[in-house]
Amino acid sequence: MAGKIVADTLEHSTAGSVDTQFVVNGSAKSWANFTGTGTIALTDSFNVASLSDEGTGEYETNFTNSMSNGDFAIHVTSDANTSNDGFNRTAGGSNNTTAKGHARHYESGSITDTSLMITTVHGDLA
C-alpha cells in the first residue's frame, strides 16, 4: 500500500537526525554516466530522458522532470584513462536550461570527444 508521510525531521536511533529540507534540497536531481564517442549513449542515469550530441566534446543531458530554472549546479568529470591524462578538462553549465544540463570535455586545450562522461545535477525541480 502506497502512502505519504509529511514530516520536517527524520531521526535515527543512533546516527542523529536530518531536517527533511536536506533530503529534498540535498538530493541529486539528475546524474548520468555515458559514452561520449561515436553515437553517444547512456550507460546508466537518473532523471535523464535522452542525450544530445552538440558537436565535438559537447553534450547535453535532457531531463525527464525539468528543473525550476537554469541556475542549478552541474558537476562534470571524465575518464582519465587516455593518452592525455594530465590535460583533461571538463566544464558545465554555460548553456543550462530548465530542460537540460550542458557539459564539455577538453584535452590539451582542445574540445574533444571522450569515451566516458559523467554529470551530476543539484538544484530545484520545477
Add this chain to the structure above:
Amino acid sequence: MSTILVNTLTGTGTAGSIAVTGEGNSTTTNLQQGLAKAWLSATSTVSFYDSFNFSSGTDHGTGDYSYSLTNAYATRTGYSQAGAVYTSAGGSTITRNSSRDAAGTVAMEVTNAAGTAADASKNVMTHGDLA
C-alpha cells in the same frame, strides 16, 4: 513541525524506491536515486578527513588513488562520480580512473596545472545504484 523516529526507510510498492515531492511541488524525485551513496574528503596521501561508505584507500603512486566501498555499487559503470582538488594552486584537475574503478572501488587521478600527476587532498562524491 514533526519528527519521524526511524532507522530504515523502505518503499511499500518497491522496497528500494521512495518518492519525494520536489521543490516546485509539481513533480517528485526518487529518494534512493538522488542520495549520494558515498563521499570522501581525503588527504594527499590516502587517509580520510571524513567519509561515508568507504572502508579504506590505496595510494598507487603520485596523484593515483583508489578507495574501497563498504557497500558496493551494482555495476562498475552504474554510478557517476564528481570531485574537486583541495588546493590553493589553480589549474589542478581530478578525473575518474577507469583502469582501476570497479563496482566496489572508486578511483581517481589528480594532476597539477602543468598536467603532471600530483598528490593533493581531494573531495569526491558518487551517485548510482547500490548492489
